Amino acid sequence: MEFPTLSDTARPSEPLPTTVLGGVEVSVAAVLGAARLTVREILAMRPGSVIRLDRLAAQSVDLRVNNVTVAGGEIIVVDDQYAVRLTSIGSDRERQLDRREQSGEDAQDASTED
DSSP states (O other): OOOOOOOTTSOOOOOOOHHHHTTOOOOEEEEOOOOOOOHHHHHTOOTTOOOOOSSOTTSOEEEEETTEEEEEEEEEEETTEEEEEEEEESOHHHHHHHHHHHHTOOHHHHHTOO
């Protein structure tokens, strides 16, 4: 069976208008922190158990869209419900670089931390 040869001369692609995808729903989550536990530790949990997370109280939460970090923010309460006030927009790496630039740290130091 032979297939026709595809050419690169197909019509140029145009950006998809935002109206096409504007109504698509995505999953959004505010991630406060994480912890690694053994199954034994999980099985031993009772009401009142405390799980220490990997973030300091002053650190921002991650706002994730379809499990991809897109922003950082702080937890607030609006009409008796939790909400997130965005404090930075971009990936973890972009936000880390922004914080370093604002604090005057050398950008070269930031690039060596991967």
